[in-house]
Amino acid sequence: MKRRSISIVPLFALATLYLQGSTDALLQHRKFKASSEPNVLTGRYIVEFAQQDATYPFAKSLSDTFDKDVKIHEQFTHDLFAGLSFNLDDPNPSAVTASSYDDKLQSLFDHDHVTAVYPIHAIQRPELTATQVREDDSIAKAIAPHHLTQVDRVHKELKNTGKGIVVGIIDSGVDYYHPALGGGFGKGYKVRYGEDLVGDKYDSNQPNPIVRPGPTPLDKCGAASGASGHGTHVSGIVAGKSANFTGVAPDATLGMWRVFGCTGSTGNDIIIKALLKAYDVGSDIISLSLGDNSGWTEGPDTVVASRIAKKGTIVSIAAGNAGASGAFTVGSPSTGKGVISVASFDNSNNLVYKFKATGFSDAIAYASGESGKFKTGDLVPGDNKVGGTQDACDASTIPAAVKGNYGLVKRGSCTFSIKAANLAKAGAIGVVVYDNSGGDAFTPSAPNAPVPVLGVGQKDGEALLAAVKKGKVSLTFDGKLSPVPLASAKTVSSFSSVGASYELDLRPNIGAPGGDIYSTLPRYLGSWGLMSGTSMATPYLSGSIALYLKARGKNVKPAYVLEDFQNYAFKAPAQNGVKGIDSPLRQGAGLIQVYDTIKQNIHLSPGEFSFNDTSSNQHKTQTFTITNHGHSTVHYQISNNVSLAVAPYDLAKSGYTYTQPISYTTDAAKLRISKKSIKVAPGKSVKVKVSVIPPKSDPKKHIMYGGYVQLKSSNKKNGLDLSIPYFGVVGHQKDLPIFDADFPYLSSDSDGKVAYEKNDTFVFHQRNKTASAFIITRLITPTPLLQADVIDVKTKKVIGKAFPDQTYLARHTLNPGEQAQALRWDGTYLPKSNKPSSLKGVPVPHGTYNLNVKALHVFGNPKSKKDFDVWTSGPIKVTN
Template sequence: MARFLVALGALCAAAAGASAFAHADGASSTLGAAAQVVPNSFILEVDASAATLAKRGLTPFAALSRTLAAVEHSGYSHTVRERFESIPDVFHGASIQVADGVSIEDLQKIEGVKRVWPIRKYQLPRDPVDSISDYTFQPVASSLVARSKITISASGQVSKKRASTLPPASAYRGSTFYPHVQTNINLLHNAGYLGQGVKIAVFDGGLDYTNPILGGCFGEGCHISFGYDFVGDDYDGDNSPTPSDDPFATCTTHGTHITGIIGALANEYGVVGAAPMATLGHYRVAGCNDFSADDIIVAAMLRALAEDVDVINISLGTPVGFLNNSVTQIVAEYLASRGVHVVASAGNDRTEGLFFSNAPAAGFSSTGVGATDVVNLPAYNALVAGRDPIPYTSPTPFALPGQYTLYFTSTSQTPANDACTALPSSTPDLTNRVVVVRRGGCDFTVKQKNVGAAGGRVVLIANTQGSLTIPQLNVGTSGLTAVASIRYEDGVKLLEYYNASPNGQILTFPSGPLVPNVRETVSGGTIAYYSNFGPTNDLYLYPSLVAPGTDIVSTVPGGLGIMRGTSQSAPLLAGAYALILAARRSENLTPTQLRGIFQNSAKFVPNAVGSSALETVMLQGAGEIDVNRAFAARTLFSPSAIQLNDTANYRQPQILTLENRNPYAVTYTFSASYAQNIVTYNDGASNQIIPSTVPDESNYKVVRTTFSPRELTIPAGATGTVSIRMVAPGFSPADVDRFPLFSGFVNVRGQSVINKRFQTFNVPYFGLGARMVDMPVLDTTDVALGPRLPFIAVGEDILAESAIVIARNDPAVVYFRLAAGTRRLSVDYVSASLDYDSTIPSVTNPTARMSKLAKRATPALYADVPTVGALFRPDYFPPRDNLVRGPFGYSDYELPLNGTFTENGQTTTLPNGESYRVLIRALKITADPTLSSSYESWLSPPFSFSG
């Protein structure tokens, strides 16, 4: 056998994020990106169709009870986690936990069971900060508590049940809060639209509603007026939840921050929510470690429906790849049919590359939200005597008394490792100085501690030229009084002041609100570096839209904090949805209509600051939201995004329907603009297999577009159609092998025939310049583990082609990964004599590769392949595995090979002496699942068992 080239300890560490399924013999397996699951736990959907119920003479509720009884009678002892009985015509079932060894296949065979899913774990997206520790938020100023008129008890705690006095609508007029200016939310606030009468539920990890900016209390009469805790502090996705009526939590900052983005009340800092007068609630679905699960989220969705929620914000997810591939996606679609708008973060995993979509953001009717960098930064002014003020980024102003003298730890324009070591003994007394340190060379906390050790109390860390913004800095254990960041250009300006007069620059730090128009000159207004790529494996638009998500100031336990992520962009859009629903209440806009209005009124996102080239639709979706344009848009487009599909299924022509809801006729004219190409595999799928983690962008390829008619007049209240023929750009065979995605926008100019006023609209489109069926599914590279995949190993030894004997007390492990999603995956024991010509050689790892066996005759049909027993056959559609960062870290499949398998609740042990192989089959995307030729496959070397 060949040696495993990666140390086993390193392998285990790489896969540590994955959950495990326990097996009958006590061994465990890690099961890929889609199988970050709750062990031995499943969601059963019961067949509650009218025909089936009539045939069996049952009501839906009796059908569920009878099916659960059938599970027990089949020998599968279980406990019920959640029952889902409120929408039997759409989804009827329960989540259960069973004993070790019970498989999906076992449960699927029980009478009354329609479908089975493992219960997947969900995780709140991690804040994509740079290298920074001591990440604690600065406390809110005491003046905020006094200003908000919240009652404080003798113990200093804010009352949880006392009604709060909320600011009037006039408090929000004239706001210059920077995310709102960027998206024109402030214009609706100026007009008095604040989300009145719209009910919003935040699904997250609990919140600190005692924060005065969130009203200071919970329940009837409070700003946070409804909610529920489904899980409790200790819930980790695997254990039993401990629900309560109170969603209060301070063990994480995420839920409080998200809630404030939607509903922060007017305050002295100028930080306000997008819909501060909406009816706001919080459903806690994640414990202190940020994990949730399918059945918890579905239970919260159904409660939201029962409590007449209008908008749901979900800033958590799990990889799915496909549409309607999870219970949360299915229930989200149902909620949309009932008028509930589901807004979800698209994810912070851009480094995973293209085709990396999450649930529940990926859906036909839900809205998946990506993130842009803010155009203006959150900043307060440091006043420099006799000179222009210098803005610094901090969640709250320093508000320090007295005056401070400026000091630089290095007067070089580009110092290396500034303050990365102890400051020299010649350093002056820093007690009453503002110490400026340049970024680079070490963590921010190292610089802070070195300055603090030298007696410094106030530090400004200056950015380096061309670098992204510095995340929120906190004093932590450094001994500092205050720390913040400044832009590169402001650091240069301060250094000029300092060099001119080292001891003559006096700074003060007054209180006051955020100052407007502090430009983010490096990446402001472009797609955030962390925001997920689309599309889905079904070639559906993902994300739907983007909104500001970087450097967002909002509430945290005890005060204000700055965070970044699609978790921050999604609630901004959820609040914007509430504004339009309130302002246009009489129209009863459906979720797909409202999403379409925002998509078709969105702003183009450039690929760089000041560039005229448009970012690929795979990142910007339909563009960045413009709430004022959405408010004014009285033309509805169907479809709101044009999915051209791949070259094997190219859709031509496209019929675009326009509904004119204006009270006058409108003449529409059509044109097109083009966005950048982007490729899935930089070096071609034939060589690369795994999608690039930094995919190449190139200049746009022109899609030749013709419109019939080119101009169209539609009377008030009527509809019209235009036929659009798009000739896909030509690609060379080498380019096709890179799986290029081309995209752009259909531009529509609508002009009133009465007053000649006009509004512009944009309909995004995209297509794939290759065939999805050709996308590699099984990873055959050595990138992830060191040896080439797939393989079987005993310890660190990889099986070669010659037959070996595996001791049951020292089981082998089957290692493989999915480089792309698949709609069917099967891993089976088969006879060693099986005639099957696999697409991947049995042995790929020895230094001198052994030749394949003689060509085998593969059965034409998938079902005709004889198998001995199933190791793994998931009923869901597994997405591709995480490679770089994913929500659970690196993932692969590691299946113990000990000669046992379980079917129908019975564990079978393969006899000693017989020779077997493992057959892995993964269906190629869009291929016919009935045909053997539709699968990528790997047939292992032969082996037998002993012991």
Template sequence: MSKKFFSSLTLITATIILAGCSGGTIPTQKSLPAPHAPQTSQPTTKTLQSQTRWMVEFETQGVGIQRLSVQSFSKLAADQNIQYQQNYAYSRVFNGVSVTTTRGNIERLAALPGVKAVYRVGQISLPKDVPAAAPSPALTTALAQTGADIAQNEMGLSGKGIKVGIIDTGIDIDHPDLKDHIIVQHDFVGDNYGKPGNYVPKPDNIADDCNGHGTHVAGIVGAHGTVTGVAPQASLGAYRVFGCEGSTYDDIIIAALEQAVADKMDVVNMSLGSFGTWAGGLRSEVFKKAADAGTIVVVSGGNEGKEGPFATGNNAADQNTIAAVSYEATMLNLNYFTANGVDVGFIKGSASAPVPTTGTLPLTRTGTATTTNDACSPLPAGSLTGKAVLIRRGTCAFTVKAQNAQAAGAAAVVIYNNTAGYISPSVVADIPVVSIEKSAGEALDAKLAAAEAVTITWKSDIKSFPNPVGGLPSDFTSYGPTQTLAFKPDVAAPGGQIYSTYPLEKGGYATESGTSMASPHVAGLIALMLEARPTLKGNLERVRGLLQNNAVPAAFKGTPYLDAVHRQGAGMANVVKSILNPVYTEPSRLALGEVQGTVSKTVRLYNNGTKALTYKLSVAPAVGTYGTYPVEFSGEVPDVQLQYSTVTIYPGESFPVKVDITPAPDDRDGVVFGGYIVMTPSKGDVVRVPFMGYKGDLQALPAMTDNVMTMFDPETGNEFEQIDGAVFDFSKGQFPTLYFQMSYAAQQIVIDVLDGRTDKPIYDTGSEVYVENDLPRNQLLNPDRSPYYDFTWYGGAKKAQLKAGVAVTKTVKDGAYRLRLRALRAGGDPTNPEHWDTWISPLFYVKN
């Protein structure tokens, strides 16, 4: 029986680690020499035999197969003298074990009868959320945005009797808002795990949180005290998978989910994820088994909004999870000053002088409400002495503006935004620097333009101010769809500017932003739904469907359309409507995939109520987007034809409605489009069904857009781009490195070696030296990620490198070669040459 062998497992991974790839930096736009530190000599045998972590999956069915248990697997391995260390054994969400061993041993384990597949375990970084601009008024306004306040105060719901597991950095078990609700806790790692060089788990007896992320997440779900969570009486399970810092491993995350299922958690929140990776494989199996066991898994959608569409991470991309994205909170608690009696909320600059709490200053300005480069040039000496100066954001850094004003004698700087919303300015100055929102700044500018004297007075207290972008999708929230055009994200909740619990030693409370905050809000809403309707327990699809049918999508500012479906999913969740609305649809969402013409779908309405209901059917179009980064929005909307304009559904019955959807004929290929089918009753709650699709042929998009071959010279420490005729002296540690940039995800990449004289593979049987499936595209805007993948060839031939997962010591003979890199586009047919991008390196010579 053939075995599946996977070189990497990307469950919940925040970084992609390519076997054989160094992961170093890439010369910017091929500008060489540049700093780089690839391996400079042949790897030693010790390097090759280093221990790595693997998941070993056992067969579960099939004629004539050997079914393994942990004990029988251990005995088989011992009989073959195969040494390994068992990390975890699984039976609920995965059938097999996690082991640490050498690559050679794992190949022998994979060959044992009854072993179905092996997966290399990936590493996961701590969740990285978005810095919050300002304190928020607890969770009060966030609860109001999803109806959780009504569910609590008018319906008497609290999540009581519902168990919610938090797989994260742990929970501060002494926090007064949380400690009485923690019914189970498991620490899988210990405090020091994840620190440099320390990846040996030493679990504590308690799952206490020394980072903060998990405590903040737990408070959103179920705090009860200074902060009131979404489900303040829910029982919490703390599953700690991170130390105080650093990273963890996939098998630990799976072990935590296994334990949560064993503990019969009704809901599990995982505010963990990755960028633009693929669903499927082991990950889907794990999540499906959790769902089959009755545990609904809610995950964060990702914080990569600037990277544009197709950024959904692997957890969020999976159809067995509910992926939550973020809306901004509607109100903010801010420090403020008064300007001629009007309160103006502000946010202090990060490294400016302290802001006074008393005193007054006259206000002046250096530009107008249309100046694009306000205060970017030096200002006349003494021109601002003793005054606060109003400066518009734009063109140059905040520090430049502030220090120019300071040099001109200003006593304080007030920077106003040039777009809606508050900002937290990164600024260094010896005078106070604060930022205010756009409309407040323009109002002050208008007074000064009218020659009105304006005086500001600093105040010591805090007031609540409307958030100009409240109730809209957060800028940071990641776009879908998935790499295979599946419908994602699912639903939205407040995640921007959320004030919640934090470890006591770190102040007890903090404001954080991110889809990490939206996900536990949805988990809390589900707890309320399960309390109100216990028959929903364990029914992932029905719970998701009710959330989606009753969500309210946000408008796209400045247009008559709604925001992109692949950005906000079904829209802002509403728990009251999700509980009380007797009508739902199947499906609750439509993923149209590639559309080249008209696609027809059927939506069936179900009435579980006691009265006949008549609905008027209509369509609310949403904006579309082109490409990835930078995000470009479409002004065209699809044509949607509904089979009926009105329908009547009687109690206990259902009614099918055919829907024909055609992308806008004037829109160009490559647009991700969408909208909402809206069903409005004469009395009752609206039901919506979101849809999204892709116009054209996804395989027409080149995955690979930029390539270069370089040589790192260990003698000089420089790296240079290579052209035809380069000579690599392997004995001196000179090896060819390929840098390749993926603008779209690739279903597979293959690197092989060609004879430089014939451009044919160097062996008749094939000469792949690297193969990787399901590669995400590069993150071009994330400073923590290289905008390129890189691969260094150490002379390995045939499939030796692929099997080893690292460099091999065997080298080819002296001669002329080229490296060929091929990328199979997302959804492509591997037998169709047009679905492959191919790049062949310059000719080079190998000298051993």
């Protein structure tokens, strides 16, 4: 037994998987999709039925069985989802035991009409901070992104403003009294549809969330609440309109379904309710700027979004803002089948503040998520070796001199939140981060940072570093904003999440402006402001699709609409001025070009290819169809336009822990194309086969190659160039380890500070009712299935499961609170019998046991032992 000196405190979560007397122990049923994810809400569940008429009888059975101990939240009698959500609580454990609950639930869930039971997950409100901006015509024009996407041409040349198209938004509410958002709610107003599903005080993370629905989705939280005005900002991007500001589709009609309180999170049962309501009012597009960090497609809200898309309603969802955490960070529900996952591109200009620094003749531009009026202070090095690869990532390397001063550090290696937390702990009053890739001033995303975090350009940062090494440098701030060009304009935002989905579908699908976007804010936050995130890119795409539907008609299928946008998207470099197209895993098909998408008549289907990994022969050859809907014959040359590849790991440095952020390589695939030159007459279609020859990279590195099947037009008057993004993985995903080195291990505490080695005996005293053993796990690769068996050391036989099977678990990151998790074992087992009466936890007899934990590889066969990562604990002696 020894103390662990691992840097994973606080741990990811304590998942109480089977705790005697807890309602989490109740659902030991074959239909229960158990999960040890940290955002699972204790004692809250979603039940899905095979038919709508089962909802009310089941709700009555629940109420009759559990009386006041059950609270039914939502009931769904929809043709797209029939079910209900409920919370089961035990206020008097001595009177009502977990085992009695267990038996009763077994009989309820055994009914044929119950198809699945899910734990409810919390979805965190997007943690974006707005930079408040006064309404100013010159600022609004300088910061408008419409020239990047051709939206300005659609407005001016086509006179298309999206009138008659309904965009349903699921978010935090909207200040519809804002003049740019119509000044009211209901018929005759811009915000015509929607309601408040939760109320101001709702937070799903609370033990008993306060739900106070309202008839309108008004955001009236007030500045003191801490609310960010997220939904109002999103609404303005879609359809805001004033003398100095024009949204993407300024005459579109909006719906808003409020799913967040003023702060906190929402449950995915609320998301399901909002999706169904937005669908029922006839939304042409449903826009969701929210999600979690899981790249799986199996969550109930993700499934509902996919069903809505299959019915013909376009669903646009943010890919996520976890790009700094490496590959495979696109989150659900944007991973759903048939929905559109949206990446963020940087705007052409940013609004920055400036500070004066001792010894510098010109003021230095910086950006920050907070007000720019900071206190005067000295700038000192924020790390003993500023300019390295680990600045302020390790608290032990921060000099004592930062106390009472601003700490200067270089961007990279760890998140801005980590840097800020470490420097604040050392006494710094603020953090100045300079860019690491030649960029200009930028807004560091550091939610809940304890001190201000400012982003400056690389050249300015290096000049400041040279100055502080020579002598004292003081900073003074005036708090005034001014527009400046961005070096990263029209490239993918650094925060934008990186694909693919865990099952190797291309995500994100496409991109839109999301970095440094000016839009409406609630009047209590000053009415106007700047935000950055895929939260902003998603409504921008939704508004663009509204323009498309206005031009083409509402009856276009969602898949066709996405393909059209993908066909004509702008393919961005990874960095302006540097050779190399960015990977489709970052930009999807690229940045939308709305005018071209509307006006062009040549269509490619499908709009994207996944060649999967090199173990998948069935994906190595793909076929696309080019269709000419125009009036002239078109002629194209077809070629392979390779992009940079993503290197997800640095094996020599960190093994199969994902690199944060990603690294690029030039590994490129070759394509065997059946037709290098094609002509397509009006009204005709031609099929083309494309086969991939992956790069000869080391399969152990799992290089994620990519590029674009490029169709170059011989006559731009008849048809513009088109392209199809593709990607694949060298190596077998099934070969990737699930557990990190030195994990799992057994611990006596949920923080994992005490580790029991294989030759240590863990003594478990059953007389101690709170006795527990903790399995500390770190998943460096996601797993679709995690199981744990209890093995009798004497007989070498499995007596049962330590806790229910866990399904569809996300990978861990290096970020604080996301590095590992603790799985609790309470000294009971689930017998191997499949009879319902034997599925409740049974205390193990006195004796010595091992816990055997198995995690299934991605694409693994659950019936094949070789497809699992397996770990066995040392001896656990169970006694009185």
